Amino acid sequence: MDVPKTLSTFEYTVQVIPQNFEIAVSNIKPYVKTDLKRQKIEGILYTADFAEGEAIEKVLAAQQEGNSLKVNWTHIAEGKQHAFTVEEVARKESASIVKLSFNGTALGVQHTEERDVEIPALGDFKITNVIVEQGSSQRVVVQFSDPLNETQNLEGLIRITDIRSLDFEIKDNEISVYPPVRQTGTQIITLEEGIKNILNYKMKTAATYDIAFEQVLPAVRFTGKGNVLPSSEGLIMPFEAVNLKSVDVQILKVYESNVLQFLQANDFDGNQEMRRVGKPVLKKTVSLENAGVTDLAKWNRYTLDLATLINAEPGAIYQVRIGFKKSYLAYVCEEGEETDTNNQNVFEQEEWDAGEAEESYWDSYDDYYYGEDYDWEQRDNPCHPSYYTGTRNVKRNVIASDLGLLAKRGGDGNTVVVVNDLKTTQPISGVQLELYDFQQQLIGTASTGPDGKAIISSKQNPFVLIAKSGAQRGYLKLLGGESLSLSNFNVSGEYVNKGLKGFLYGERGVWRPGDSLYLSFILEDKLRQLPATHPVVFELQNPQGQITTRLVRSNAENGFYKFATATADDAPTGNWLGRVKVGGTEFTQPIKIEMVKPNRLKNQSRLWC
Numbered sequence: 001m002d003v004p005k006t007l008s009t010f011e012y013t014v015q016v017i018p019q020n021f022e023i024a025v026s027n028i029k030p031y032v033k034t035d036l037k038r039q040k041i042e043g044i045l046y047t048a049d050f051a052e053g054e055a056i057e058k059v060l061a062a063q064q065e066g067n068s069l070k071v072n073w074t075h076i077a078e079g080k081q082h083a084f085t086v087e088e089v090a091r092k093e094s095a096s097i098v099k100l101s102f103n104g105t106a107l108g109v110q111h112t113e114e115r116d117v118e119i120p121a122l123g124d125f126k127i128t129n130v131i132v133e134q135g136s137s138q139r140v141v142v143q144f145s146d147p148l149n150e151t152q153n154l155e156g157l158i159r160i161t162d163i164r165s166l167d168f169e170i171k172d173n174e175i176s177v178y179p180p181v182r183q184t185g186t187q188i189i190t191l192e193e194g195i196k197n198i199l200n201y202k203m204k205t206a207a208t209y210d211i212a213f214e215q216v217l218p219a220v221r222f223t224g225k226g227n228v229l230p231s232s233e234g235l236i237m238p239f240e241a242v243n244l245k246s247v248d249v250q251i252l253k254v255y256e257s258n259v260l261q262f263l264q265a266n267d268f269d270g271n272q273e274m275r276r277v278g279k280p281v282l283k284k285t286v287s288l289e290n291a292g293v294t295d296l297a298k299w300n301r302y303t304l305d306l307a308t309l310i311n312a313e314p315g316a317i318y319q320v321r322i323g324f325k326k327s328y329l330a331y332v333c334e335e336g337e338e339t340d341t342n343n344q345n346v347f348e349q350e351e352w353d354a355g356e357a358e359e360s361y362w363d364s365y366d367d368y369y370y371g372e373d374y375d376w377e378q379r380d381n382p383c384h385p386s387y388y389t390g391t392r393n394v395k396r397n398v399i400a401s402d403l404g405l406l407a408k409r410g411g412d413g414n415t416v417v418v419v420n421d422l423k424t425t426q427p428i429s430g431v432q433l434e435l436y437d438f439q440q441q442l443i444g445t446a447s448t449g450p451d452g453k454a455i456i457s458s459k460q461n462p463f464v465l466i467a468k469s470g471a472q473r474g475y476l477k478l479l480g481g482e483s484l485s486l487s488n489f490n491v492s493g494e495y496v497n498k499g500l501k502g503f504l505y506g507e508r509g510v511w512r513p514g515d516s517l518y519l520s521f522i523l524e525d526k527l528r529q530l531p532a533t534h535p536v537v538f539e540l541q542n543p544q545g546q547i548t549t550r551l552v553r554s555n556a557e558n559g560f561y562k563f564a565t566a567t568a569d570d571a572p573t574g575n576w577l578g579r580v581k582v583g584g585t586e587f588t589q590p591i592k593i594e595m596v597k598p599n600r601l602k603n604q605s606r607l608w609c
Contacts, residue, residue, distance in 0.1 A: 017049040019109050020376050021059065023102060025117060028089070028128065029173045033147040033198050041086035041098060041117055048376040050079035051107055058106035062086045064098045064119070095121045120145040125197050130189065130209045134216045140177040140189060146197035147173045157195055160211075161188045182298050183213040215297060218243040218331050218382050220322050222396050223301070227268040228474075229398050230422040235306035237398065239322060242299045243331040243382075246287050248323045249304065250347040254278040254397075256315030256473065260440045263464055263477055269397050274319065281310055281318075283345045296330040312400045315473035323347060323393035326385065333383035346393070403431065403467050403474030415456045415478070419448050419467055427452025431469045435478075438463040500525055502587035504578050510592045514569035517591070521561040521580050530583065537581040538563040540591070543574035567593055 025043040030036050045056065053075040062069040074083040089098055096119045104111040120126060129143040140160070150170040158177055160166065167178040177189070189211050195203045220241045229235050241247060254262050258277035265272045288302060304320065306312060323346040378384035404420040419431045429452060435444040437460045444462070446454040456462075467474035501524040511517060521536065533554045538561075540549035549565045561580075576591040 017374070018376060019051070019104075019107055020048040020111060021051075021102070021104055021107065021109065022046045023100075023113065023115065025100075025115060027143060027173070028117065028119065028145075030091075030147065033172070036122060036146060037091050039089040039091050039119065041089055041100075043084055043086075043100075045082045045084060045102075047080050047082070047107070048379075051082070052079070053082070055106040056082045059102055059104060060084060061101045061103075062098060063101075064089060065096055069098065089119060091119050091122055093122055095119065095124065125201055125203055126205075127191060127203075127207055127209075130211060132211050132213060134214060137178060138182050138213065140179075140211055142175045142177065142189075142191065144173045144175075144195075144197070144203075146199075146201075148175065149196040149198055149200060152196050154195070157192045159190045159192075163187075184215065184297070186210055186212050215331055216242045216299070217380065218324065218329055218387075219392070220244065220247055220324060220394055222322075222394055227397055227399060228404075228422065229306070229400050230402050231400060235312060235398075235400050237304045237306055237320060237396075238301060239304065239394075240299050240301050241288060241324075243297055244324050244328050245289050245296065245330050246285055246324070246328040248325070248346045249282065249284050249286050249309070250280055250321040250323075250345070251282040251306070251310055252278045252319040252321070253281045253310075253313070254317040254319070256313065259315065259317055259475060260436060260464060262317065263475065264438065264440075267477070268317075268399075268475075271319070271395065278317075278319070280347075283347055284309065285345060306398070306400070314400070314471040317397055317399050317475075319395055319397045321347060321393055321395045323390075325388055326382070329382060331382045346388075399473070399475065401472055401474050403428070403469060403472050405465060405467055405474050405476040407465055407476055407478055409462070409478065413457055413459060415444070415458065415462055415465075417446070417448070417454050417456065417465060417467075419452045419454075419469075419474070428469060431467050434466045434468070435462040436464045436466065437461070500529070500582060500585050502580060502582065502585070504580055504587055504589040506578075506589075506591065510594050511567065512595060513567055513571040513573065513593060515593075516564065516566045519563045519565070519578060519591075521563065521587070523556065523559050523561065523582060525559075534583070536561050539579045539581070540565060541577040541579060543572055543576060 023043060023045055025041060027042045028039055029042070031038050031040060041062075045059065047056070053073065056075065057071070057073050060071055062071055069089065070087045072085045072087060075081075076083065086098065086100070090096070098117045098119060100115040100117060102111075102113040102115075118128075120128070125144065125146050127142060128145050129141075131141045131143070133139050133141055142158075148170050152170070154168045154170075154175065158166065158168065158175070160177070160179065160183075163179050163183070165180055167180075169176040169178070175195075187210075188208055190206065190208045191203075192206045193203050197203075218241075220239060223238045223240055229237065252274060254274070254277045262270075262273075262277045286304070288296065288300075306318065306320070310318070312318070325346050373385055374389075375384065375386045378386040379389075381387055402422050404422045404425075406418040406420075407415055409415045415435060417433055419428045419433075420426065421428055427448070427450070429448055429450045431448040431452070431454075433446045433448065433454055433456060434442060435456050435458055437443050443460050444456040444458040446456045448454045462478045465476040465478055467476075503522045504519060505522075506517060506519045517540070519538070521538065523536065535552050535554050536556070538549075538551045538553070539547050542548055548567070548571075551563050551565065553561045553563070567576075571593060573594050574592075576593050578589045578591050580587045
């Protein structure tokens with residue numbers, strides 16, 4: 001297009017997250033508790049932004065006394081956390097150093113760092129590290145050079161200033177010390193001599209450490225994992241928060257008419273293409289100070305009653321988002337309490353009315369938005385704006401329904417559906433069921449009987465099941481990958497081929513050349529697709545693929561067909577194959593023909609005088 005010369009160059013700025021990394025060495029421990037000579041070092045490398053695993057594995061090199069050590073990696077958390085293990089660290093008669101060298105060149109970062117990790121000498125049983133962990137359960141983790149005796153009594157051997165009773169947990173080379181109530185400020189922990197390692201050697205000298213009980217970082221999280229809210233006590237949605245006086249709540253509504261489109265791109269808890277199928281119906285700031293909580297500095301349980309916030313439409317899916325900003329902190333910053341004149345909800349910046357003008361396929365891009373003053377090194381400092389990115393917000397999709405759905409599809413094209421009441425677990429009759437394919441076309445319908453069960457026959461593979469009972473709606477995705485995991489159970493079963501099931505077996509497991517074979521075949525034809533005198537063909541195939549026997553039977557006794565045959569005295573040994581043909585269906589069973597030498601006992605009699 002023609003533009004004025006002064007506008008021929010369009011200048012604009014793009015900001016991305018500057019890449020960087022940070023290292024934490026978490027533990028040094030042996031592979032086997034009783035073998036202290038072979039150790040490993042565990043740690044985590046954090047990156048500011050996504051990093052490819054191949055590039056990360058070039059960052060770290062480890063050496064012990066000039067010998068290079070192997071490093072294994074596990075890449076987690078969307079490419080921003082990378083757990084590493086330095087393998088085959090030798091613990092010797094004298095102390096040694098493992099040098100960890102980190103070079104960010106492979107990541108495009110001008111950042112190098114070296115860590116010296118001390119490996120204590122064999123026989124040197126001592127404390128190697130003391131860490132305070134601030135979580136839902138505050139604890140002090142004391143790490144030792146040796147694995148510990150997990151049955152020892154630690155009462156009196158570990159003390160923290162002004163705390164009368166402590167709880168202990170021993171695992172490998174760590175002791176977790178739990179105070180009875182959440183602590184703040186700096187305390188002193190004392191560890192007396194007498195603590196035993198796994199070989200019952202006692203620590204020879206006592207030690208004291210200053211430990212700082214810091215405040216828990218402000219955060220919010222949902223409890224549980226479900227997406228269906230029964231109406232037993234309203235639409236109550238629980239969540240937990242720590243060090244926050246308020247939170248911002250946003251609720252998005254996916255309209256009932258758009259649910260199938262939503263499920264094409266999402267699981268029930270998905271977040272893709274939300275602007276195509278829904279809109280916000282509520283933005284509200286909720287105070288947490290009036291909830292009867294006395295200590296905001298620890299994790300507390302709160303609830304949202306969605307019935308009082310929105311007029312829940314049957315069949316719609318609602319996405320509940322919870323976020324917070326700096327002015328909501330109950331966290332104490334050194335510069336004092338935050339005074340924020342901006343009363344805007346944290347979700348106000350989203351432009352949902354843009355409609356077709358939206359140019360990005362990415363929804364909730366604000367989750368990855370970083371302000372101009374963002375500093376990655378301050379990302380975990382609640383007193384700095386870099387802490388308040390969209391990744392701190394949490395979201396969950398829910399549907400208000402009392403319908404519990406189970407579905408199972410077999411190879412015969414039938415989908416068996418069972419509907420129960422989630423409040424009473426009783427089966428529900430008269431529920432209208434609809435099966436849709438991926439293109440949102442109706443492919444089958446049915447209604448549940450008194451037992452809450454229905455069978456829907458469809459030639460196409462179903463995509464979604466919709467259940468309707470009055471104002472109630474229920475949804476269930478039926479793709480293979482959506483089924484519950486059965487990896488811990490033996491559920492292989494049998495595939496029903498063309499409505500027929502068959503099983504071929506013999507009177508024993510191994511035959512010798514020249515033996516008679518008495519084989520039986522069981523045929524199940526529940527759909528009665530075959531006439532009563534339909535021929536059943538049996539073939540015996542040797543290891544060279546040659547058919548040596550072919551028998552045909554037209555009469556069965558209660559579904560049993562018998563085939564009697566034999567092999568030649570000079571028949572080849574190996575895995576033979578028994579094959580039964582019924583119409584266009586085949587059933588096979590391996591048959592072993594081997595030279596078997598029986599075990600014999602040699603009886604020797606001696607006369608003693």
